[in-house]
Amino acid sequence: MQWCGLNYNINGIRFSYGYGSGGTFIIPLSTHSSPHHDSSKTSDTTSHSHFGTSKSSHNGRSLTYNCPIRSGGVDYRQFNPCNDGLKINTITSLAFQTKGNNDAHILLQNNANDFDNKVVEMVIGGWSNTKSVIRNQQQGPPLCSYEGNILSGSSFRWFWVSWSSGCVKVGKGSTVGGSQIMQWCGLNYNINGIRFSYGYGSGGTFIIPLSTHSSSHHSSSHHDTSKSSKTSGTSEHSHSSSTKSRKYVTIDCDSLNFVYQVCNVPGAKSINNVRLKEQRSKSECKLNSSFGFDGNHIWVNKGCRGRFNVCYNS
Known part of the structure:
Protein backbone atom coordinates (compact mmCIF):
# COMPACT_ATOMS: atom_id res chain seq x y z
CA MET A 1 0.00 0.00 0.00
CA GLN A 2 1.00 3.60 -0.53
CA TRP A 3 -0.66 6.98 0.05
CA CYS A 4 1.05 10.22 -0.93
CA GLY A 5 -1.08 12.93 0.68
CA LEU A 6 0.91 13.54 3.88
CA ASN A 7 1.49 17.26 4.44
CA TYR A 8 2.53 17.45 8.12
CA ASN A 9 5.30 16.13 10.40
CA ILE A 10 4.92 12.88 12.36
CA ASN A 11 5.73 13.22 16.07
CA GLY A 12 3.95 10.23 17.57
CA ILE A 13 2.96 6.63 16.90
CA ARG A 14 0.54 4.23 18.65
CA PHE A 15 -0.46 0.57 18.19
CA SER A 16 -3.60 -1.47 18.90
CA TYR A 17 -5.68 -4.51 17.96
CA GLY A 18 -9.49 -4.63 17.97
CA TYR A 19 -12.72 -5.96 16.45
CA GLY A 20 -12.59 -9.34 18.11
CA SER A 21 -8.82 -9.81 17.93
CA GLY A 22 -5.91 -9.35 20.29
CA GLY A 23 -2.30 -9.50 19.17
CA THR A 24 1.32 -8.64 19.80
CA PHE A 25 3.51 -5.98 18.21
CA ILE A 26 7.32 -6.33 18.33
CA ILE A 27 8.93 -2.97 17.70
CA PRO A 28 12.69 -2.60 17.19
CA LEU A 29 14.59 0.17 18.91
CA SER A 30 17.20 1.17 16.40
CA THR A 31 20.65 1.94 17.73
CA HIS A 32 20.67 4.89 15.32
CA SER A 33 17.31 6.36 16.34
CA SER A 34 18.85 9.08 18.50
CA PRO A 35 22.04 11.14 18.06
CA HIS A 36 22.61 10.78 21.80
CA HIS A 37 22.09 7.02 21.91
CA ASP A 38 24.95 4.93 23.30
CA SER A 39 24.59 1.39 22.05
CA SER A 40 27.07 0.15 24.64
CA LYS A 41 24.68 0.83 27.51
CA THR A 42 23.03 -2.26 28.92
CA SER A 43 20.18 -0.15 30.23
CA ASP A 44 18.52 0.24 26.85
CA THR A 45 15.26 -1.57 26.30
CA THR A 46 15.59 -4.23 23.62
CA SER A 47 13.01 -6.20 21.70
CA HIS A 48 13.31 -9.23 19.47
CA SER A 49 11.05 -11.61 17.65
CA LEU A 210 20.20 -7.89 38.27
CA SER A 211 22.11 -7.53 41.52
CA THR A 212 25.01 -5.10 41.53
CA HIS A 213 27.04 -7.33 43.87
CA SER A 214 25.66 -10.81 43.50
CA SER A 215 27.35 -13.23 45.85
CA SER A 216 26.64 -16.24 47.97
CA HIS A 217 26.91 -14.06 51.07
CA HIS A 218 23.28 -13.11 50.95
CA SER A 219 22.07 -10.76 53.66
CA SER A 220 18.60 -10.14 54.99
CA SER A 221 18.65 -6.80 53.21
CA HIS A 222 17.92 -8.45 49.87
CA HIS A 223 15.83 -5.97 48.00
CA ASP A 224 12.70 -5.95 45.92
CA THR A 225 12.95 -5.11 42.28
CA SER A 226 10.45 -4.16 39.70
CA LYS A 227 10.21 -3.42 36.08
CA SER A 228 10.82 0.33 36.37
CA SER A 229 13.83 0.38 38.67
CA LYS A 230 16.35 3.11 38.03
CA THR A 231 18.86 5.34 39.76
CA SER A 232 17.14 8.40 41.11
CA GLY A 233 18.41 11.86 41.70
CA THR A 234 19.52 12.00 45.31
CA SER A 235 19.73 14.89 47.70
CA GLU A 236 22.86 14.36 49.73
CA HIS A 237 23.39 16.05 53.07
CA SER A 238 26.85 15.26 54.25
CA HIS A 239 27.12 14.71 57.97
CA SER A 240 30.52 13.37 57.19
CA SER A 241 32.17 12.05 60.30
CA SER A 242 34.47 9.11 59.70
CA THR A 243 36.26 6.42 61.64
CA LYS A 244 39.07 5.05 59.47
CA SER A 245 37.19 4.35 56.21
CA ARG A 246 33.71 4.37 57.75
CA LYS A 247 31.60 7.40 56.90
CA TYR A 248 28.08 8.70 57.40
CA VAL A 249 25.80 10.56 55.05
CA THR A 250 22.13 11.52 54.81
CA ILE A 251 20.37 10.78 51.52
CA ASP A 252 16.88 11.38 50.19
CA CYS A 253 15.35 8.46 48.28
CA ASP A 254 11.79 8.26 46.94
CA SER A 255 9.67 5.43 45.54
CA LEU A 256 7.42 7.43 43.23
CA ASN A 257 4.25 5.76 42.02
CA PHE A 258 5.11 2.76 44.24
CA VAL A 259 8.02 1.86 41.94
CA TYR A 260 11.33 0.37 43.10
CA GLN A 261 14.07 3.00 43.14
CA VAL A 262 17.82 2.82 43.64
CA CYS A 263 19.76 5.73 45.16
CA ASN A 264 23.52 5.65 44.92
CA VAL A 265 25.75 6.62 47.84
CA PRO A 266 28.61 8.68 46.36
CA GLY A 267 32.02 7.31 47.25
CA ALA A 268 30.67 4.18 48.93
CA LYS A 269 32.34 0.83 48.34
CA SER A 270 29.91 -0.95 50.64
CA ILE A 271 27.14 -0.02 53.05
CA ASN A 272 27.08 -1.15 56.67
CA ASN A 273 23.56 -0.06 57.57
CA VAL A 274 20.79 2.37 56.72
CA ARG A 275 18.27 3.96 59.09
CA LEU A 276 15.15 5.95 58.40
CA LYS A 277 15.62 9.52 59.63
CA GLU A 278 12.41 11.05 58.28
CA GLN A 279 9.45 9.44 56.53
CA ARG A 280 7.87 11.73 53.96
CA SER A 281 5.24 9.40 52.54
CA LYS A 282 1.90 8.05 53.70
CA SER A 283 3.15 4.58 52.72
CA GLU A 284 5.14 2.90 55.48
CA CYS A 285 8.91 2.81 55.23
CA LYS A 286 9.92 -0.53 56.72
CA LEU A 287 13.45 -1.96 56.67
CA ASN A 288 13.92 -4.93 54.30
CA SER A 289 10.36 -4.52 53.05
CA SER A 290 10.07 -1.05 51.54
CA PHE A 291 13.65 0.17 52.01
CA GLY A 292 17.08 -1.37 52.45
CA PHE A 293 20.56 -1.49 50.96
CA ASP A 294 22.56 -3.62 48.56
CA GLY A 295 26.19 -3.17 47.59
CA ASN A 296 26.95 0.54 47.34
CA HIS A 297 23.40 1.84 47.10
CA ILE A 298 20.18 2.06 49.07
CA TRP A 299 16.76 1.24 47.65
CA VAL A 300 13.13 2.10 48.31
CA ASN A 301 9.92 0.48 47.12
CA LYS A 302 6.13 0.32 47.65
CA GLY A 303 5.68 4.09 47.86
CA CYS A 304 8.23 4.72 50.62
CA ARG A 305 9.71 8.23 50.44
CA GLY A 306 12.14 9.39 53.05
CA ARG A 307 15.45 10.71 54.28
CA PHE A 308 17.93 8.06 55.39
CA ASN A 309 21.08 7.98 57.49
CA VAL A 310 23.62 5.75 55.79
CA CYS A 311 26.78 4.28 57.28
CA TYR A 312 29.21 3.16 54.58
CA ASN A 313 32.79 2.20 53.81
CA SER A 314 34.66 4.35 51.31
Whole structure:
Protein backbone atom coordinates (compact mmCIF):
# COMPACT_ATOMS: atom_id res chain seq x y z
CA MET A 1 0.00 0.00 0.00
CA GLN A 2 1.00 3.60 -0.53
CA TRP A 3 -0.66 6.98 0.05
CA CYS A 4 1.05 10.22 -0.93
CA GLY A 5 -1.08 12.93 0.68
CA LEU A 6 0.91 13.54 3.88
CA ASN A 7 1.49 17.26 4.44
CA TYR A 8 2.53 17.45 8.12
CA ASN A 9 5.30 16.13 10.40
CA ILE A 10 4.92 12.88 12.36
CA ASN A 11 5.73 13.22 16.07
CA GLY A 12 3.95 10.23 17.57
CA ILE A 13 2.96 6.63 16.90
CA ARG A 14 0.54 4.23 18.65
CA PHE A 15 -0.46 0.57 18.19
CA SER A 16 -3.60 -1.47 18.90
CA TYR A 17 -5.68 -4.51 17.96
CA GLY A 18 -9.49 -4.63 17.97
CA TYR A 19 -12.72 -5.96 16.45
CA GLY A 20 -12.59 -9.34 18.11
CA SER A 21 -8.82 -9.81 17.93
CA GLY A 22 -5.91 -9.35 20.29
CA GLY A 23 -2.30 -9.50 19.17
CA THR A 24 1.32 -8.64 19.80
CA PHE A 25 3.51 -5.98 18.21
CA ILE A 26 7.32 -6.33 18.33
CA ILE A 27 8.93 -2.97 17.70
CA PRO A 28 12.69 -2.60 17.19
CA LEU A 29 14.59 0.17 18.91
CA SER A 30 17.20 1.17 16.40
CA THR A 31 20.65 1.94 17.73
CA HIS A 32 20.67 4.89 15.32
CA SER A 33 17.31 6.36 16.34
CA SER A 34 18.85 9.08 18.50
CA PRO A 35 22.04 11.14 18.06
CA HIS A 36 22.61 10.78 21.80
CA HIS A 37 22.09 7.02 21.91
CA ASP A 38 24.95 4.93 23.30
CA SER A 39 24.59 1.39 22.05
CA SER A 40 27.07 0.15 24.64
CA LYS A 41 24.68 0.83 27.51
CA THR A 42 23.03 -2.26 28.92
CA SER A 43 20.18 -0.15 30.23
CA ASP A 44 18.52 0.24 26.85
CA THR A 45 15.26 -1.57 26.30
CA THR A 46 15.59 -4.23 23.62
CA SER A 47 13.01 -6.20 21.70
CA HIS A 48 13.31 -9.23 19.47
CA SER A 49 11.05 -11.61 17.65
CA HIS A 50 12.56 -14.84 18.97
CA PHE A 51 9.75 -17.30 19.74
CA GLY A 52 7.26 -14.45 19.32
CA THR A 53 8.19 -12.94 22.66
CA SER A 54 9.70 -9.71 23.90
CA LYS A 55 12.39 -9.01 26.47
CA SER A 56 13.20 -5.76 28.21
CA SER A 57 16.16 -4.81 30.38
CA HIS A 58 15.28 -1.83 32.53
CA ASN A 59 18.20 0.46 33.32
CA GLY A 60 20.49 -2.49 33.93
CA ARG A 61 18.64 -3.26 37.18
CA SER A 62 16.15 -5.93 36.15
CA LEU A 63 15.03 -8.17 33.31
CA THR A 64 11.43 -8.43 32.17
CA TYR A 65 10.40 -11.59 30.32
CA ASN A 66 6.96 -11.73 28.73
CA CYS A 67 6.01 -15.36 28.16
CA PRO A 68 3.31 -16.03 25.53
CA ILE A 69 0.29 -18.20 26.25
CA ARG A 70 1.23 -21.81 25.62
CA SER A 71 -1.42 -24.49 25.26
CA GLY A 72 1.19 -27.21 25.72
CA GLY A 73 4.28 -27.52 27.88
CA VAL A 74 6.90 -24.96 28.74
CA ASP A 75 9.68 -23.56 26.56
CA TYR A 76 12.81 -22.93 28.60
CA ARG A 77 14.84 -22.01 25.51
CA GLN A 78 13.05 -18.75 24.79
CA PHE A 79 15.04 -16.73 27.33
CA ASN A 80 18.53 -17.03 28.81
CA PRO A 81 18.99 -14.66 31.77
CA CYS A 82 22.69 -15.51 31.99
CA ASN A 83 23.19 -14.04 28.52
CA ASP A 84 21.20 -10.97 29.55
CA GLY A 85 23.34 -10.06 32.56
CA LEU A 86 22.24 -12.31 35.42
CA LYS A 87 25.41 -13.64 37.09
CA ILE A 88 23.94 -16.91 38.26
CA ASN A 89 27.29 -18.43 39.26
CA THR A 90 27.88 -15.66 41.82
CA ILE A 91 24.57 -15.99 43.69
CA THR A 92 22.75 -18.69 45.61
CA SER A 93 19.31 -17.08 45.75
CA LEU A 94 17.01 -14.89 43.72
CA ALA A 95 13.84 -12.94 44.45
CA PHE A 96 11.59 -12.05 41.54
CA GLN A 97 8.11 -10.90 40.60
CA THR A 98 5.72 -12.78 38.37
CA LYS A 99 2.17 -12.38 37.11
CA GLY A 100 0.15 -15.13 35.43
CA ASN A 101 -2.89 -17.31 35.92
CA ASN A 102 -1.07 -20.62 36.47
CA ASP A 103 2.05 -22.68 35.78
CA ALA A 104 5.03 -20.43 36.34
CA HIS A 105 8.10 -22.63 35.82
CA ILE A 106 11.71 -22.08 36.90
CA LEU A 107 14.53 -24.43 35.89
CA LEU A 108 17.90 -24.51 37.68
CA GLN A 109 20.67 -26.00 35.55
CA ASN A 110 24.11 -27.43 36.16
CA ASN A 111 24.88 -26.80 32.48
CA ALA A 112 23.22 -23.68 31.10
CA ASN A 113 22.65 -25.42 27.76
CA ASP A 114 21.38 -28.74 29.12
CA PHE A 115 17.67 -28.84 29.91
CA ASP A 116 17.37 -32.51 30.87
CA ASN A 117 20.33 -33.58 33.01
CA LYS A 118 21.18 -32.25 36.47
CA VAL A 119 18.27 -29.84 36.60
CA VAL A 120 15.80 -28.78 39.27
CA GLU A 121 12.34 -27.77 38.09
CA MET A 122 10.08 -25.64 40.25
CA VAL A 123 6.42 -25.19 39.33
CA ILE A 124 4.58 -22.32 41.02
CA GLY A 125 0.80 -22.39 40.77
CA GLY A 126 0.50 -25.52 38.64
CA TRP A 127 -2.60 -27.65 38.26
CA SER A 128 -4.83 -24.60 37.64
CA ASN A 129 -3.04 -22.64 40.36
CA THR A 130 -3.77 -25.17 43.10
CA LYS A 131 -0.39 -26.84 43.63
CA SER A 132 3.33 -26.04 43.51
CA VAL A 133 6.15 -28.59 43.34
CA ILE A 134 9.91 -29.12 43.18
CA ARG A 135 11.24 -31.97 41.03
CA ASN A 136 14.69 -33.02 39.82
CA GLN A 137 13.78 -33.50 36.18
CA GLN A 138 11.35 -31.92 33.76
CA GLN A 139 7.89 -33.38 34.37
CA GLY A 140 9.37 -35.71 36.98
CA PRO A 141 7.63 -36.89 40.14
CA PRO A 142 7.22 -34.22 42.85
CA LEU A 143 9.91 -34.26 45.52
CA CYS A 144 7.90 -31.85 47.66
CA SER A 145 4.74 -29.83 47.14
CA TYR A 146 2.63 -26.96 48.42
CA GLU A 147 -1.16 -26.73 48.16
CA GLY A 148 -2.81 -23.38 47.54
CA ASN A 149 -3.58 -20.62 45.04
CA ILE A 150 -0.52 -18.38 44.99
CA LEU A 151 -0.35 -16.86 41.50
CA SER A 152 -2.38 -13.91 40.23
CA GLY A 153 -3.20 -13.05 36.64
CA SER A 154 -4.05 -9.46 37.55
CA SER A 155 -1.15 -8.36 39.75
CA PHE A 156 2.53 -9.13 40.27
CA ARG A 157 3.49 -11.26 43.24
CA TRP A 158 6.89 -11.81 44.80
CA PHE A 159 8.62 -15.17 45.12
CA TRP A 160 12.14 -16.31 45.87
CA VAL A 161 14.24 -19.39 45.23
CA SER A 162 17.53 -20.41 46.84
CA TRP A 163 20.05 -23.17 46.28
CA SER A 164 22.83 -23.73 48.81
CA SER A 165 24.18 -26.41 51.16
CA GLY A 166 22.50 -29.09 49.07
CA CYS A 167 19.01 -27.62 49.49
CA VAL A 168 16.66 -25.95 47.04
CA LYS A 169 14.02 -23.77 48.69
CA VAL A 170 11.05 -21.75 47.42
CA GLY A 171 9.12 -19.07 49.26
CA LYS A 172 6.64 -16.26 48.94
CA GLY A 173 7.55 -12.59 49.30
CA SER A 174 10.59 -10.55 48.42
CA THR A 175 12.81 -11.48 51.38
CA VAL A 176 14.84 -14.62 50.73
CA GLY A 177 14.32 -17.06 53.60
CA GLY A 178 10.92 -15.70 54.60
CA SER A 179 7.56 -17.44 54.09
CA GLN A 180 9.13 -20.66 52.80
CA ILE A 181 6.70 -23.04 51.12
CA MET A 182 8.92 -25.83 49.74
CA GLN A 183 12.31 -27.44 50.34
CA TRP A 184 14.24 -30.30 48.78
CA CYS A 185 17.70 -31.23 50.05
CA GLY A 186 19.09 -33.56 47.39
CA LEU A 187 21.12 -31.07 45.35
CA ASN A 188 24.65 -32.39 44.73
CA TYR A 189 25.89 -30.23 41.86
CA ASN A 190 26.56 -26.54 41.13
CA ILE A 191 23.97 -24.27 39.55
CA ASN A 192 25.26 -22.47 36.45
CA GLY A 193 22.04 -21.66 34.64
CA ILE A 194 18.45 -20.65 35.25
CA ARG A 195 15.44 -20.43 32.91
CA PHE A 196 11.87 -19.16 33.18
CA SER A 197 8.67 -20.07 31.35
CA TYR A 198 4.90 -20.29 31.55
CA GLY A 199 2.85 -23.07 30.00
CA TYR A 200 -0.24 -25.27 30.07
CA GLY A 201 -2.74 -22.67 28.96
CA SER A 202 -1.16 -19.66 30.65
CA GLY A 203 1.18 -16.88 29.67
CA GLY A 204 2.81 -14.56 32.14
CA THR A 205 5.56 -12.10 32.98
CA PHE A 206 8.69 -12.46 35.09
CA ILE A 207 10.63 -9.49 36.49
CA ILE A 208 14.10 -10.60 37.57
CA PRO A 209 16.63 -8.41 39.41
CA LEU A 210 20.20 -7.89 38.27
CA SER A 211 22.11 -7.53 41.52
CA THR A 212 25.01 -5.10 41.53
CA HIS A 213 27.04 -7.33 43.87
CA SER A 214 25.66 -10.81 43.50
CA SER A 215 27.35 -13.23 45.85
CA SER A 216 26.64 -16.24 47.97
CA HIS A 217 26.91 -14.06 51.07
CA HIS A 218 23.28 -13.11 50.95
CA SER A 219 22.07 -10.76 53.66
CA SER A 220 18.60 -10.14 54.99
CA SER A 221 18.65 -6.80 53.21
CA HIS A 222 17.92 -8.45 49.87
CA HIS A 223 15.83 -5.97 48.00
CA ASP A 224 12.70 -5.95 45.92
CA THR A 225 12.95 -5.11 42.28
CA SER A 226 10.45 -4.16 39.70
CA LYS A 227 10.21 -3.42 36.08
CA SER A 228 10.82 0.33 36.37
CA SER A 229 13.83 0.38 38.67
CA LYS A 230 16.35 3.11 38.03
CA THR A 231 18.86 5.34 39.76
CA SER A 232 17.14 8.40 41.11
CA GLY A 233 18.41 11.86 41.70
CA THR A 234 19.52 12.00 45.31
CA SER A 235 19.73 14.89 47.70
CA GLU A 236 22.86 14.36 49.73
CA HIS A 237 23.39 16.05 53.07
CA SER A 238 26.85 15.26 54.25
CA HIS A 239 27.12 14.71 57.97
CA SER A 240 30.52 13.37 57.19
CA SER A 241 32.17 12.05 60.30
CA SER A 242 34.47 9.11 59.70
CA THR A 243 36.26 6.42 61.64
CA LYS A 244 39.07 5.05 59.47
CA SER A 245 37.19 4.35 56.21
CA ARG A 246 33.71 4.37 57.75
CA LYS A 247 31.60 7.40 56.90
CA TYR A 248 28.08 8.70 57.40
CA VAL A 249 25.80 10.56 55.05
CA THR A 250 22.13 11.52 54.81
CA ILE A 251 20.37 10.78 51.52
CA ASP A 252 16.88 11.38 50.19
CA CYS A 253 15.35 8.46 48.28
CA ASP A 254 11.79 8.26 46.94
CA SER A 255 9.67 5.43 45.54
CA LEU A 256 7.42 7.43 43.23
CA ASN A 257 4.25 5.76 42.02
CA PHE A 258 5.11 2.76 44.24
CA VAL A 259 8.02 1.86 41.94
CA TYR A 260 11.33 0.37 43.10
CA GLN A 261 14.07 3.00 43.14
CA VAL A 262 17.82 2.82 43.64
CA CYS A 263 19.76 5.73 45.16
CA ASN A 264 23.52 5.65 44.92
CA VAL A 265 25.75 6.62 47.84
CA PRO A 266 28.61 8.68 46.36
CA GLY A 267 32.02 7.31 47.25
CA ALA A 268 30.67 4.18 48.93
CA LYS A 269 32.34 0.83 48.34
CA SER A 270 29.91 -0.95 50.64
CA ILE A 271 27.14 -0.02 53.05
CA ASN A 272 27.08 -1.15 56.67
CA ASN A 273 23.56 -0.06 57.57
CA VAL A 274 20.79 2.37 56.72
CA ARG A 275 18.27 3.96 59.09
CA LEU A 276 15.15 5.95 58.40
CA LYS A 277 15.62 9.52 59.63
CA GLU A 278 12.41 11.05 58.28
CA GLN A 279 9.45 9.44 56.53
CA ARG A 280 7.87 11.73 53.96
CA SER A 281 5.24 9.40 52.54
CA LYS A 282 1.90 8.05 53.70
CA SER A 283 3.15 4.58 52.72
CA GLU A 284 5.14 2.90 55.48
CA CYS A 285 8.91 2.81 55.23
CA LYS A 286 9.92 -0.53 56.72
CA LEU A 287 13.45 -1.96 56.67
CA ASN A 288 13.92 -4.93 54.30
CA SER A 289 10.36 -4.52 53.05
CA SER A 290 10.07 -1.05 51.54
CA PHE A 291 13.65 0.17 52.01
CA GLY A 292 17.08 -1.37 52.45
CA PHE A 293 20.56 -1.49 50.96
CA ASP A 294 22.56 -3.62 48.56
CA GLY A 295 26.19 -3.17 47.59
CA ASN A 296 26.95 0.54 47.34
CA HIS A 297 23.40 1.84 47.10
CA ILE A 298 20.18 2.06 49.07
CA TRP A 299 16.76 1.24 47.65
CA VAL A 300 13.13 2.10 48.31
CA ASN A 301 9.92 0.48 47.12
CA LYS A 302 6.13 0.32 47.65
CA GLY A 303 5.68 4.09 47.86
CA CYS A 304 8.23 4.72 50.62
CA ARG A 305 9.71 8.23 50.44
CA GLY A 306 12.14 9.39 53.05
CA ARG A 307 15.45 10.71 54.28
CA PHE A 308 17.93 8.06 55.39
CA ASN A 309 21.08 7.98 57.49
CA VAL A 310 23.62 5.75 55.79
CA CYS A 311 26.78 4.28 57.28
CA TYR A 312 29.21 3.16 54.58
CA ASN A 313 32.79 2.20 53.81
CA SER A 314 34.66 4.35 51.31
